[in-house]
Amino acid sequence: MQDPKYVRNAFARIADKYVVTNHVLSLGVDVLWRKKVGKIVAAKSPAMVLDLATGSGDLAEEIQGRIPDATVVGADFCVPMLDEARKRKIKHLVAADGMALPFADDSFDVVTVAFGLRNMADWPKGIREMSRVLKPGGMMLVLDFSLPAGLLRGPYRFYLHTLLPNVAGVITGQKDAYAYLGGTIEKFPSGSEMTDLIDANGFTDAKCDPLSFGVASIYTANAVG
Numbered sequence: 001m002q003d004p005k006y007v008r009n010a011f012a013r014i015a016d017k018y019v020v021t022n023h024v025l026s027l028g029v030d031v032l033w034r035k036k037v038g039k040i041v042a043a044k045s046p047a048m049v050l051d052l053a054t055g056s057g058d059l060a061e062e063i064q065g066r067i068p069d070a071t072v073v074g075a076d077f078c079v080p081m082l083d084e085a086r087k088r089k090i091k092h093l094v095a096a097d098g099m100a101l102p103f104a105d106d107s108f109d110v111v112t113v114a115f116g117l118r119n120m121a122d123w124p125k126g127i128r129e130m131s132r133v134l135k136p137g138g139m140m141l142v143l144d145f146s147l148p149a150g151l152l153r154g155p156y157r158f159y160l161h162t163l164l165p166n167v168a169g170v171i172t173g174q175k176d177a178y179a180y181l182g183g184t185i186e187k188f189p190s191g192s193e194m195t196d197l198i199d200a201n202g203f204t205d206a207k208c209d210p211l212s213f214g215v216a217s218i219y220t221a222n223a224v225g
């Protein structure tokens with residue numbers, strides 16, 4: 001669970017370099033992960049989609065591009081990140097806190113959150129808010145980092161805690177924001193721990209799909225009515 005003031009400020013400091021830093025650190029793989037999420041969402045042909053913690057709007061734009069007739073709303077509590085999202089083709093952008101969303105119950109067919117839930121102050125509360133604004137049976141999709149199992153875990157931790165903050169520090173001048181990232185990934189639940197958390201907070205049938213040897217995962221679940 002994270003301190004919202006620190007999180008908002010950290011993203012405000014890196015907002016203008018956020019996208020390029022992501023692509024460098026992931027060697028472009030983050031683009032493929034978001035494309036996969038976009039494909040899953042488009043297969044549902046939703047009319048109303050919320051991309052929570054939309055940040056620079058990469059995922060919202062990916063989804064809007066795949067389903068041009070849908071209303072895609074991007075929401076984030078960091079205005080400098082939303083300013084980056086405004087450079088993209090997204091129909092609606094809203095400054096909003098995932099802990100208390102300014103939307104009525106049962107508003108959306110799909111809610112996505114990419115690399116955002118991990119940064120929230122209260123994960124169960126964030127999940128319950130997503131359930132509340134989803135129509136009964138609507139889909140939540142969480143894309144986030146996880147720790148790979150087995151032999152890869154050691155080298156990945158070295159990358160996460162040593163290489164990544166140093167490289168990102170050179171690009172952004174904000175090494176501490178990326179040192180913080182590794183700490184959040186260590187603490188964030190993954191696999192069955194995460195599917196249990198989702199099912200206990202307003203959803204059913206949560207599933208986990210590990211990506212890239214478990215470095216990231218996609219969780220899907222349906223809102224309970």
Ligand SMILES: C[S@@+](CC[C@H](N)C(=O)[O-])C[C@H]1O[C@@H](n2cnc3c(N)ncnc32)[C@H](O)[C@@H]1O
Binds near residue numbers: 076081
């Ligand atoms: C790592 S970025 C992810 C941005 C984007 N979804 C992506 O795929 O690149 C995390 C975003 O979560 C936002 N965020 C964190 N806590 C939030 C909250 N409680 N409510 C709304 N946005 C939040 C931050 O402002 C930041 O823009």
